[in-house]
Amino acid sequence: MLRINRDKCGYCGTCVAVCPEDALELIDAYLSLERDCIACGICARACPLGALEVVHEE
Amino acid sequence: MKNKYDMLVVGGGPAGALAAKTAAEAGNTVCLIEKRPAIGTPIRCAEGIGKECLFEFIQPDPRWISAEIERARLITPNGTSVSLEQENPGNVVGYILDRKIFDRELVWQAAEAGADVFVKTRATAPIMEGGAVRGAKVMATGSPADIRADVVLAADGTEAQFARWAGLDTTVPLREMMSCAQYLLTDIDIDAASTDFYLGNDVAPEGYLWVFPKGDRTANVGIGISGRKSRDGSRAKDYLDRFIAKNFPGGKTIEAIAGGVPVCQPLPCTVADGLMVIGDAARVVDPLTGGGIGNAMYTGKLAAQVASKCISAGDCSKAALMPYDTEWRASRMGKSLERNYRVKEFFITLNDKKLNVLADSVASVGLAEFSVSALIRELIKRNPRMLFELKALKDALQ
Numbered sequence: 001m002l003r004i005n006r007d008k009c010g011y012c013g014t015c016v017a018v019c020p021e022d023a024l025e026l027i028d029a030y031l032s033l034e035r036d037c038i039a040c041g042i043c044a045r046a047c048p049l050g051a052l053e054v055v056h057e058e
Numbered sequence: 059m060k061n062k063y064d065m066l067v068v069g070g071g072p073a074g075a076l077a078a079k080t081a082a083e084a085g086n087t088v089c090l091i092e093k094r095p096a097i098g099t100p101i102r103c104a105e106g107i108g109k110e111c112l113f114e115f116i117q118p119d120p121r122w123i124s125a126e127i128e129r130a131r132l133i134t135p136n137g138t139s140v141s142l143e144q145e146n147p148g149n150v151v152g153y154i155l156d157r158k159i160f161d162r163e164l165v166w167q168a169a170e171a172g173a174d175v176f177v178k179t180r181a182t183a184p185i186m187e188g189g190a191v192r193g194a195k196v197m198a199t200g201s202p203a204d205i206r207a208d209v210v211l212a213a214d215g216t217e218a219q220f221a222r223w224a225g226l227d228t229t230v231p232l233r234e235m236m237s238c239a240q241y242l243l244t245d246i247d248i249d250a251a252s253t254d255f256y257l258g259n260d261v262a263p264e265g266y267l268w269v270f271p272k273g274d275r276t277a278n279v280g281i282g283i284s285g286r287k288s289r290d291g292s293r294a295k296d297y298l299d300r301f302i303a304k305n306f307p308g309g310k311t312i313e314a315i316a317g318g319v320p321v322c323q324p325l326p327c328t329v330a331d332g333l334m335v336i337g338d339a340a341r342v343v344d345p346l347t348g349g350g351i352g353n354a355m356y357t358g359k360l361a362a363q364v365a366s367k368c369i370s371a372g373d374c375s376k377a378a379l380m381p382y383d384t385e386w387r388a389s390r391m392g393k394s395l396e397r398n399y400r401v402k403e404f405f406i407t408l409n410d411k412k413l414n415v416l417a418d419s420v421a422s423v424g425l426a427e428f429s430v431s432a433l434i435r436e437l438i439k440r441n442p443r444m445l446f447e448l449k450a451l452k453d454a455l456q
Contacts (some may be wrong), residue, residue: 012317016219047237
C-alpha cells in the first residue's frame with residue numbers, strides 16, 4: 001500500500017503524472033488515492049519531497 | 059453556471075486563460091474551470107520567460123514583472139561562470155514574472171472578453187458519447203454538475219488527467235519527469251539582472267539548479283533533477299538544501315514549493331473527438347530549459363482559434379480539430395521542441411569533465427542572438443576535437 005506523509009507532501013501533483021495506473025489524484029490541496037495502487041513505487045521515486053512510501057504488509 | 063457552452067476549458071493557467079480569452083473574443087460562449095480556490099496560487103514555476111515569447115501575447119506590466127533579465131550565466135561543475143548576453147550588453151532578454159498576479163491578469167482578460175470563470179470547480183470525468191468528448195462532469199464547491207460543450211480544452215497542467223480519462227496516454231516516464239523543489243529566498247546576494255544556471259552531476263543530476271532574481275536581494279532558488287536520479291537522501295529537496303546551506307546560508311525562505319516538469323516529447327496527438335490538449339498537459343514544455351509559459355499561451359491561443367472555426371462549422375471531430383495539432387508541430391515552437399529534446403538527450407550523457415570543457419570553450423562569448431541554437435553553433439565551432447561527440451548536437455540543429 002501507499003503511505004502518504006501529509007506533513008511532507010507539497011501537493012504538487014508530480015506523482016499523479018507518473019502513476020502508470022492513474023491511481024492518484026490531487027483534489028485541491030489534498031492528495032488522494034482514488035483508484036487501485038499496484039505498489040510499483042514510481043511515485044515515491046519521483047516525489048521531490050519524499051512524502052510517499054510503498055509499505056509492504058506481511 | 060450554465061449547463062451548455064460552446065467551449066469548456068479545464069484549468070486556469072496561462073494555456074487555459076489564453077484559450078478562453080481567444081474563444082470568447084471570437085464570439086463563443088466559454089466556461090473556464092479551475093480546481094483550486096484561487097487563480098495563480100500556489101505557483102509551481104520558476105517564473106522565467108523570454109522577451110519575444112511574452113511580447114507575442116501581452117505587453118509587460120510592472121504589476122507582474124518581478125525582474126528584468128539581461129543575461130544568463132552557466133556555472134559549471136568546476137565553478138567556471140559562462141555569461142551569455144546579447145552583443146550589446148544591457149539589453150533586456152527576458153523577465154521573471156510574478157505568476158500570482160500574471161495568471162490573474164490573463165484570466166481577468168478572459169473574463170472581460172466574456173468567458174465564465176469558476177474556481178474550486180474540478181472536472182471529475184469527461185462526458186463521453188460514442189467515443190467523443192461532449193463536456194465534463196464537474197464538482198463545483200461540493201455540488202456535482204454536468205457541463206456540456208462542443209469542445210473541451212484540457213489545460214490541466216502536469217497532472218494531465220482529463221485527456222487521460224478521455225483515452226489519451228499522458229503518463230510521463232520517470233526518467234523524463236523533472237522532480238523539482240524551489241524556495242523563494244530573500245536577503246541574499248545575487249545579480250538581480252541575471253538568471254543563473256548551475257550544472258553538474260553533483261549539483262543537479264540530469265537537470266540544473268536555478269537562481270532567478272525576483273528583486274535586488276530575493277530570488278527563486280530551485281532545482282530539477284531527473285526522476286530516475288531521485289531517491290531517499292538525494293531528492294530534489296536534499297540537493298537544494300545542500301546548495302543553499304553552502305551558497306546562501308543567511309537566506310530566509312518565504313515560500314517553499316515543489317513540482318514536476320515533464321521533459322518528454324509532446325503527446326503523439328493533441329486532439330481527439332471533441333477534445334484538444336494544450337500547455338503542459340500536451341507535454342509542450344521546452345525539454346531543455348523546462349520553460350512552459352510561452353508554449354502554453356501559444357498552444358492555448360492556437361487551439362481556440364482552430365476550435366472557433368470548428369464550432370461555427372458544427373464539426374468538432376478529431377479530423378476537424380487536427381489543424382491545431384498539425385500547425386503547432388510545424389511552427390517555430392514545434393521545431394524548437396524537437397531540436398531541444400535532442401539537445402537535452404545529448405547533454406544528459408555528459409560527465410562533469412566534458413561539461414567543463416564545453417563551458418570553458420564558450421566563456422565570455424557575446425551572442426548575436428540570445429538563443430539555444432546560437433549557443434550550440436558556438437559550442438560546435440569552438441570544440442573541433444569533440445567533433446564526434448558533438449555530432450548529435452549538430453544533427454539536432456538541422
